[in-house]
Amino acid sequence: MIRRGKQALLLAGLALLAAIGIFAYGWFGPGPLEKEHSFLVRSGSTLRTVAADLEKAGAISSADSFLLRARFFGSDAPIKAGEFLLPEGASASRVLGILQGGEVLRRFVTIPEGMPSIMVHERLMAEPLLTGTIPVPEEGSVLPESYDFERGESRAAVLKRMQAAMTATLKELWAKRGPDLAVKTPEEAMILASVVEKETGKPAERRMVAGLYSNRVKKGMMLQADPTIIYPITKGKPLGRRIRQSEIQAVNDYNTYTMTGLPKGPITNPGRESIAAVLNPAKTSALYMVADGTGGHAFADTLEQHNANVQKWFALRRERGEM
Known part of the structure; x- marks a missing residue:
């Protein structure tokens, strides 16, 4: 009898250990996710509502089992709000750990330097993970940069951050401006910076181009910047063809x-470096520039020098078969 009793206790103990093992395996073993999945935890969510959402998403087998095992094996740390990336086959333990302390998934929308506001609007409206609508922002009000956002965030909130960044940047750079500038207000600086941004694709040229246009403003000369012809036609989008003589004379x-x-206002959203260039332009006597075939420009102090540079540019274009 005693021997049978010991055997029964042993069997009961083994059964208990097996049950504990199965229970633990349901927490630490591989989960049902068949592929990587982004999961959103909304602000104010409880572990119970999140568990139900995890079950619907196929990240766990059962919300009730998840909650029960979390009570035994899980941490007391709160879950975070945000979007998280759950890996393929993540265990229930790992899922909870990610939601409690993992890195929130960051998504970005990038506004390149020189993107006009009409295209900023199009880019934000085309982002499917943002919500709501926005008007076309005021030209020159958005700082070109990469901005992170959360799934489901409003476009208005993202745009507000972009505009706040431009306001802060202009204020910072205006406070560091050099002496004897051609621009007298931050608004004028923004306008001239937008012209500089559109006129050169070479970062090293920005201060030189800013110096040239500053000289023209001070002398009362026409800026004669091609992008200012295009802006009223396309609102800053590429023209897609050569400028017509009638448009030059408009x-x-x-x-x-x-x-x-x-011009009466900015013609694009200039980047930080173009604004800085206008507020600390190169000290130069240059008044003219023409493309040099490398993506940059040849600069000249006199019309005679400029005409010689133009002839070199025309000769280069003829060699390329462009004329």
């Missing part, structure tokens, strides 16, 4: 071939 508030001084 009289409006932007075309600097038919007016002296600055």
